[in-house]
Amino acid sequence: MWPQSKDKITATLAPLSLGLFAGRVLSEQWAVYYPVNTAVASWAIALILTLLLSAFAEFILRQHPLRQTWPLLLLLAYVVYPEPNLLVAGGVGLVCTAVLLQMIPLPAKILSASRRFKLGLLGTVLLFGLLYFFTLAPGLLPADNGEFQLVGATLGVAHPPGFPLYTLLSKLITWLPIAATAAYKINLLSAVTSVATLALVYLTVFDLTKRPFAAGTAVLTLGTATTFWAQATTANIRSLTALFAALAIFALVRHQQHKAHTDRYLILFAAALSFGFTHHLSLAFMGLVFGICLLLMDPSFLRTPSRWKRPLLAALAGLLPLLYLPLRAGADVPGASDGLNTLSGFLNHFLALGFQGDFFYYIKPIVLWPRLQVMGNVLTFQFSPWLLAGALLGLLWLLRKDWQLGLLLGGSFFLHTLVTATYRAPQTVEYMLPAYLPIAIGVGLAMGYLRDFVAQRPNSWRGLALLGTAVLLAAALIQGWQRWPSFRWLHGVEDARDYAQTILDGAPPDSLILANWHWATPLWYLQTVEGQRPDVTIEYVAPGEGSYSLTWVSEIEDGLRNGRTVVTTYLDEAAYSALPPAEPLGEALLFRQTPRTELPASFTPLSLTFGDGVRVLGYALEQNEVEIGLEARLTLAWQGTATTPFFVHLLDEKGTIVAQADVQAIPQPEGISLTQFRLTPRKGPGEFTLRLGSGTEFIEIGTLTVNYASLPPATQNRMYRPVVKGNYGLTLVGYDWDTTMPGQSRLYYHWKSSFGYISTVDDGLNQPAMSEIVMPWGIPQPYWVVPLPELGDHYVPLGQGIVWTGNSLSDLQMAISPDNQFAIPMQFINGRPQLRDYVVSTRFVGYAEDNFTWVWCDLVDGIPAMGGIPTLKWISGSQVQSPRTVVFPPRTEPASFTGFCQSEKPAPGAPILYVDSSATDGQTAAALLVLYDAFTNRPLPILDERITDVTSWIPMGEIKIED
Numbered sequence: 001m002w003p004q005s006k007d008k009i010t011a012t013l014a015p016l017s018l019g020l021f022a023g024r025v026l027s028e029q030w031a032v033y034y035p036v037n038t039a040v041a042s043w044a045i046a047l048i049l050t051l052l053l054s055a056f057a058e059f060i061l062r063q064h065p066l067r068q069t070w071p072l073l074l075l076l077a078y079v080v081y082p083e084p085n086l087l088v089a090g091g092v093g094l095v096c097t098a099v100l101l102q103m104i105p106l107p108a109k110i111l112s113a114s115r116r117f118k119l120g121l122l123g124t125v126l127l128f129g130l131l132y133f134f135t136l137a138p139g140l141l142p143a144d145n146g147e148f149q150l151v152g153a154t155l156g157v158a159h160p161p162g163f164p165l166y167t168l169l170s171k172l173i174t175w176l177p178i179a180a181t182a183a184y185k186i187n188l189l190s191a192v193t194s195v196a197t198l199a200l201v202y203l204t205v206f207d208l209t210k211r212p213f214a215a216g217t218a219v220l221t222l223g224t225a226t227t228f229w230a231q232a233t234t235a236n237i238r239s240l241t242a243l244f245a246a247l248a249i250f251a252l253v254r255h256q257q258h259k260a261h262t263d264r265y266l267i268l269f270a271a272a273l274s275f276g277f278t279h280h281l282s283l284a285f286m287g288l289v290f291g292i293c294l295l296l297m298d299p300s301f302l303r304t305p306s307r308w309k310r311p312l313l314a315a316l317a318g319l320l321p322l323l324y325l326p327l328r329a330g331a332d333v334p335g336a337s338d339g340l341n342t343l344s345g346f347l348n349h350f351l352a353l354g355f356q357g358d359f360f361y362y363i364k365p366i367v368l369w370p371r372l373q374v375m376g377n378v379l380t381f382q383f384s385p386w387l388l389a390g391a392l393l394g395l396l397w398l399l400r401k402d403w404q405l406g407l408l409l410g411g412s413f414f415l416h417t418l419v420t421a422t423y424r425a426p427q428t429v430e431y432m433l434p435a436y437l438p439i440a441i442g443v444g445l446a447m448g449y450l451r452d453f454v455a456q457r458p459n460s461w462r463g464l465a466l467l468g469t470a471v472l473l474a475a476a477l478i479q480g481w482q483r484w485p486s487f488r489w490l491h492g493v494e495d496a497r498d499y500a501q502t503i504l505d506g507a508p509p510d511s512l513i514l515a516n517w518h519w520a521t522p523l524w525y526l527q528t529v530e531g532q533r534p535d536v537t538i539e540y541v542a543p544g545e546g547s548y549s550l551t552w553v554s555e556i557e558d559g560l561r562n563g564r565t566v567v568t569t570y571l572d573e574a575a576y577s578a579l580p581p582a583e584p585l586g587e588a589l590l591f592r593q594t595p596r597t598e599l600p601a602s603f604t605p606l607s608l609t610f611g612d613g614v615r616v617l618g619y620a621l622e623q624n625e626v627e628i629g630l631e632a633r634l635t636l637a638w639q640g641t642a643t644t645p646f647f648v649h650l651l652d653e654k655g656t657i658v659a660q661a662d663v664q665a666i667p668q669p670e671g672i673s674l675t676q677f678r679l680t681p682r683k684g685p686g687e688f689t690l691r692l693g694s695g696t697e698f699i700e701i702g703t704l705t706v707n708y709a710s711l712p713p714a715t716q717n718r719m720y721r722p723v724v725k726g727n728y729g730l731t732l733v734g735y736d737w738d739t740t741m742p743g744q745s746r747l748y749y750h751w752k753s754s755f756g757y758i759s760t761v762d763d764g765l766n767q768p769a770m771s772e773i774v775m776p777w778g779i780p781q782p783y784w785v786v787p788l789p790e791l792g793d794h795y796v797p798l799g800q801g802i803v804w805t806g807n808s809l810s811d812l813q814m815a816i817s818p819d820n821q822f823a824i825p826m827q828f829i830n831g832r833p834q835l836r837d838y839v840v841s842t843r844f845v846g847y848a849e850d851n852f853t854w855v856w857c858d859l860v861d862g863i864p865a866m867g868g869i870p871t872l873k874w875i876s877g878s879q880v881q882s883p884r885t886v887v888f889p890p891r892t893e894p895a896s897f898t899g900f901c902q903s904e905k906p907a908p909g910a911p912i913l914y915v916d917s918s919a920t921d922g923q924t925a926a927a928l929l930v931l932y933d934a935f936t937n938r939p940l941p942i943l944d945e946r947i948t949d950v951t952s953w954i955p956m957g958e959i960k961i962e963d
Contacts (some may be wrong), residue, residue, distance in 0.1 A: 016051075018054075023050025096806075131480075132232045132233055135484075135488055135490065138184065142236055142496040147237045152182070153170070154529065161254075171187060198222060213473075217447045226878070237280060242436075245276065248276065253299065256405065270312070273290065275317075275321070286434055338928075378868055393446045486875035497526075499519060510564065523538045552576075563593060584674055595669070602700075603619060603637055616638045622634070628708065628758060631799060636665075636676075641667060642749035651689040652686060658683045707756065708757055709757040711801070713831045736805075737788075738796060764853065768786040808955075824832075827880070836871065837870055839932050858903045865882050865883075924959075930952065
């Protein structure tokens with residue numbers, strides 16, 4: 001009797017799980033789109049839907065025993081989940097589906113093993129070919145990417161080591177018969193090489209596991225990694241480096257399996273390594289591990305000279321691209337120089353001897369340890385934690401099963417990561433690209449070994465292994481889903497062309513354009529490749545021994561003395577104070593030789609007078625509409641004889657200031673002056689009023705449309721809580737508390753609507769609550785209490801979607817005494833892809849008795865994550881840490897300062913803030929933070945009026961000095 005009852009009960013478990021899951025999901029969506037007035041009606045709808053779906057599930061599954069349908073029990077994870085969240089439901093459903101698919105036997109007659117292999121390989125090429133095509137950068141790019149587009153289109157010579165093979169391939173793809181610019185076609189080359197890399201990863205994992213499912217998951221892991229995807233859609237040399245590394249790994253794996261029969265994979269390995277070395281010598285460190293593993297796998301190779309000939313010839317073939325460099329010496333193309341046809345000039349360029357000081361830059365323990373922590377952040381920046389755990393499992397399993405291959409993958413990853421950690425490079429995430437290969441392969445190995453585990457263990461263990469493989473697959477798919485919006489958005493943005501085109505269109509005839517590297521390359525491309533503005537001179541201003549700002553001042557002064565109108569892309573207000581007044585040209589500055597006598601045609605005329613003879617002639621608004629949190633630029637045309645304090649306010653319908661810009665405008669000696677104002681609205685949407693004023697006088701001059709944000713805001717507490725009444729289509733997608741200002745708490749609500757995203761704030765709430773929020777099963781809850789803030793909750797939004805979420809010194813609730821130190825956690829979360837390079841600037845200051853005046857201070861300015869993860873690489877959802885350490889040396893060994901706020905660091909690049917020896921017992925010290933544009937020195941606006949009303953810095957708390 002009991003066995004029969006037990007069978008009946010267990011037979012209903014799977015249908016019941018499916019019915020409950022489907023009933024809950026459908027009930028919650030019903031409540032969103034077809035809301036009802038009472039909780040009783042909501043309960044009735046949920047009950048009816050669940051009963052109907054459960055009955056249907058029972059009908060379709062009645063012939064299937066639990067041993068076939070048990071994965072449906074996983075759906076109960078969402079049934080008991082405490083919040084309604086469609087994304088969580090989708091993730092649970094994805095894991096369940098992945099387990100079920102693995103349990104379905106595929107008869108060899110329908111889909112043989114060889115066909116599954118070929119189908120997986122073809123799917124890899126097609127899927128990622130389409131993915132990268134639809135997210136490909138649309139054209140011109142800045143910095144090194146722009147240089148590669150320039151030299152590829154002109155057969156020029158890139159910066160050391162020259163990248164001759166990449167240049168030749170770039171030129172080849174520009175002949176592709178499609179209606180597109182050369183820049184776009186060269187971007188397309190990266191997609192081709194990246195897809196080829198993924199195909200090799202697929203082949204490698206399949207060789208090691210014989211499972212297409214495992215190989216496909218490895219491909220998904222690598223292909224959707226942040227930097228790999230970014231490189232696959234932009235002109236760069238890293239994708240080709242990864243291709244040669246993948247080819248070398250594939251060849252070694254194949255050689256181990258076939259060395260008894262042929263050396264053809266050894267020949268392929270030699271060619272891959274040789275072409276890789278001549279493309280970029282950074283592969284030498286991986287190559288060292290590869291070479292050691294080759295000798296361990298095939299010790300007879302070293303003892304058999306007769307086998308050396310063909311690999312040696314293949315290696316020599318890899319040297320052929322180097323002939324390109326001396327052949328282009330003296331040619332009238334970008335980057336070429338006469339010295340390339342001399343031995344010393346060739347070696348200096350190919351070996352990049354000018355960069356040799358960057359190797360092993362971070363080697364002292366005091367700086368190496370934080371760099372190694374940064375490398376951990378680099379990995380989490382790329383991959384889901386689940387995938388990193390899977391990779392570790394797979395590599396450890398491989399090391400146990402085949403230690404030689406384990407050494408190949410694990411050793412190459414470890415050595416390349418260690419060397420990269422010591423290398424001073426502003427793109428660590430890109431230099432690490434070859435090291436991402438062993439991670440992806442490790443994930444595939446974990447999948448394969450778990451599947452083997454399934455075949456060798458009883459059912460109880462089999463289910464656990466199937467669940468593990470399903471979680472890894474789901475993590476890879478979700479990783480891609482999360483990255484897609486950012487890269488799709490970047491597909492529609494051509495920022496570099498817009499920036500450079502504005503300068504070329506607005507520069508007067510025969511101008512001298514001084515540019516930093518970031519903007520020099522797209523300017524050169526437009527002039528050289530597209531033939532624009534041959535009359536202007538574009539010069540790159542390189543950093544020198546002294547102050548970079550003073551170098552710019554010298555270059556500007558030289559240009560003006562020579563009678564040239566000068567345009568500069570680098571800004572430093574303090575350094576330029578002694579120069580003639582400049583006017584804005586887009587985001588650059590224009591130093592005129594002749595006064596402006598007419599209002600620009602694009603300006604809206606005005607006829608206003610402020611103060612004593614200041615005449616306002618017109619204005620131009622570069623953007624008629626802007627998203628919340630993004631910048632709008634307004635340029636004012638005016639005439640006056642003295643420095644004039646102007647302001648522009650952006651006002652909502654209640655007259656509240658939602659953005660403002662205050663400028664001390666310096667007039668031109670003659671003619672019309674132009675002054676630029678930058679406004680970043682912190683709220684919206686709506687039609688906001690522009691108010692222009694000076695002193696106590698002001699007038700409304702126009703409007704600016706502020707739209708919903710197109711990408712979700714960064715949040716530390718993501719959720720999915722639809723509103724039932726009054727705000728149809730409005731969903732709470734996150735909330736954040738900020739306790740940065742002493743004694744004040746602010747709650748940020750993040751909403752999604754049918755038009756986009758918006759954030760609202762509430763201040764001073766003792767018990768914040770929401771009404772009419774959809775709860776589990778679609779039941780409206782009239783009163784939902786938001787969790788209260790905890791010590792250390794910080795959320796300070798900045799312009800462009802960046803948010804500071806680090807800890808405050810005040811949270812430590814301690815004092816600092818001599819011979820002591822502590823870390824300041826510097827963490828940022830990001831809401832949208834970044835198009836500018838921002839510097840993280842921190843100060844540790846000692847206050848006077850007024851608790852305002854700085855008596856002493858120290859600073860650390862640098863690219864985030866010690867240069868490892870520049871903001872230019874950030875996308876939506878990125879989380880980046882930038883380490884800082886406060887050190888109070890012993891009184892007997894005080895820190896050495898070369899000037900105010902300028903301490904001597906114990907090692908180059910050390911992110912250390914010293915307490916000055918003049919610090920006194922009981923003195924208040926504080927940490928301050930600001931982000932500023934690396935090329936314009938303009939600070940990124942803080943979108944919290946509570947902070948900006950009292951300071952221009954983010955206050956990171958105070959601490960007492962204690963002897």
